[in-house]
Amino acid sequence: MANDDQGRGEQGRRGDQAAATPRGAPKTFGGKPPPVDWRKWIKPGAWGLLALYALAFVLLNGEQHDVHFLFFTAETNTIWLILFAMALGAGLSEGVRMWRRRVAYRGAPDSDSGRDA
Numbered sequence: 001m002a003n004d005d006q007g008r009g010e011q012g013r014r015g016d017q018a019a020a021t022p023r024g025a026p027k028t029f030g031g032k033p034p035p036v037d038w039r040k041w042i043k044p045g046a047w048g049l050l051a052l053y054a055l056a057f058v059l060l061n062g063e064q065h066d067v068h069f070l071f072f073t074a075e076t077n078t079i080w081l082i083l084f085a086m087a088l089g090a091g092l093s094e095g096v097r098m099w100r101r102r103v104a105y106r107g108a109p110d111s112d113s114g115r116d117a
Helices: 009-014 016-020 039-060 078-107
Strands: 064-068 073-077
Touching: 064 078, 073 078
Parallel strands: none
Antiparallel strands: 064 073
């Protein structure tokens, strides 16, 4: 028993210091803590703010209003008026985009018209 470190590898050579420090614990006390990764909180925070905004939007736009169409009048909440106007605007925007594409496609010269037969 001349060598007590035999078979213990690196940990046995360090002696009591290695045995006193548990695995995964910091090596020195009072060192600078690792930086906090704030990027992982940005997306959930943005979704939370959006949910709060949507809730406030619904709660604050609950008043009843008369909407006069061409042949009839309807009474509805403000929120439905706003959502209807947004949907109508999105539909008209997409319709104009499709119309412009068709006009541009019809006005484009054919690739075969410039060739000699």
